[in-house]
Amino acid sequence: MTSERASRLAWTGLAAFGAVAAGTLALVVFQGAPSSQALIVAAAGFPVVGALIAARHPGNAVGWLLLAIGLGFGVDSLLTAYAAGGANPGRTAAAWTVEWWWHVWLVTAVLVLPLVFPDGRLLSARWRAALWVALAAVLFSAAADAFRPGAIDVDGFGRAPNPLAAHGALASVRSAAVFAGETAYALGYVLAAVALVLRFRRSRGRERQQLKWFAYVGVLAMAALGLALVGSLPQDDPGWADVVAPIGWFSALALVLVGLPIATGIAILRHRLYDVDLVINRTLVYGALTATLAATYLGSVLLLQVVLAPVTADSGLAIAASTLAVAALFRPARARIQAAVDRRFYRHRYDAARTLEAFSSRLRDELDLDEVARELRTVVGETVHPSGVSLWLRGRT
Numbered sequence: 001m002t003s004e005r006a007s008r009l010a011w012t013g014l015a016a017f018g019a020v021a022a023g024t025l026a027l028v029v030f031q032g033a034p035s036s037q038a039l040i041v042a043a044a045g046f047p048v049v050g051a052l053i054a055a056r057h058p059g060n061a062v063g064w065l066l067l068a069i070g071l072g073f074g075v076d077s078l079l080t081a082y083a084a085g086g087a088n089p090g091r092t093a094a095a096w097t098v099e100w101w102w103h104v105w106l107v108t109a110v111l112v113l114p115l116v117f118p119d120g121r122l123l124s125a126r127w128r129a130a131l132w133v134a135l136a137a138v139l140f141s142a143a144a145d146a147f148r149p150g151a152i153d154v155d156g157f158g159r160a161p162n163p164l165a166a167h168g169a170l171a172s173v174r175s176a177a178v179f180a181g182e183t184a185y186a187l188g189y190v191l192a193a194v195a196l197v198l199r200f201r202r203s204r205g206r207e208r209q210q211l212k213w214f215a216y217v218g219v220l221a222m223a224a225l226g227l228a229l230v231g232s233l234p235q236d237d238p239g240w241a242d243v244v245a246p247i248g249w250f251s252a253l254a255l256v257l258v259g260l261p262i263a264t265g266i267a268i269l270r271h272r273l274y275d276v277d278l279v280i281n282r283t284l285v286y287g288a289l290t291a292t293l294a295a296t297y298l299g300s301v302l303l304l305q306v307v308l309a310p311v312t313a314d315s316g317l318a319i320a321a322s323t324l325a326v327a328a329l330f331r332p333a334r335a336r337i338q339a340a341v342d343r344r345f346y347r348h349r350y351d352a353a354r355t356l357e358a359f360s361s362r363l364r365d366e367l368d369l370d371e372v373a374r375e376l377r378t379v380v381g382e383t384v385h386p387s388g389v390s391l392w393l394r395g396r397t
Helices: 003-030 035-056 061-084 091-116 125-146 169-202 205-232 238-269 276-308 316-345 347-363 369-383
Strands: none
Touching (some): 003 061, 035 061, 035 238, 091 125, 276 316
């Protein structure tokens, strides 16, 4: 495919997503389709970034996969809005399609994309088997949902029965498809994770930075999903769960729909990548700092309420004192957490900082210019690790 033809095809795919999104939003506004389908706007990052990558790097399959994921998600949203928006002709067929269609774009996103990121190629020819596993996950899982007995489960559609529900002998065949689909999904997740780990271990330089961006968003999404699952468990305090679970689900959804395509675009389209190590470092530091300050605040409020209970029944004094304590703790806590993160995860940077501090202290007492030059070359070599070091000193004029 020529570069001009690939560019035309990429932008045509983006235009198709725009048309699908416009149709979905029109159904939400004018036919009362579920407002949740407006999330199609949040998924625009997939086709936008995919079109940019496909137009600039048509040989990289990642761009085309992002376009396919965006269009697949868009079709899902459009069919859902059409089925639930009103008495539209063929709405039952649209709802039935939604029942199984979501496996197509989901498998592409979570099982296929990690196999070829970031260069668009598999690790080796043997990894084609992982693509067959992903295809099996789509086929078996889609078939199981397409012929599922009972009512069609589509947001806002109602409780119409599945017109192609499997009964009798076909029910046993469907049960086998359910098992095969779940097995393929599980195996596909494992293979996708192994592929990313192996590629990261073999990567160097720019490719490793690209993989860090992808892994960074993935880890955050998994953490948000874990928070959502914890909030969904039975709790002694249902009010707390009602707050935590929606935050977790919303964060996970936002990271997948928005964060993943943005991170992929940064990784592939940038010639010189943003410093992902700095982003990860700040995430670790401020995540730990937030948890520390929150725990300190809650603990001090509870403790001060117990201590001050004989004096006053008002909790305002305890809250004010706790707020002042947390404010005073912010700077020293951030410094200590930053040092701990650097020591544990960025040892080379921590050692470099220690080396520079030691050199600065020795420099104040050193009078021999040749000794200063020798130590400076040593420090540069230990901290920056250049291929060569030379020092030029201008003489007196």
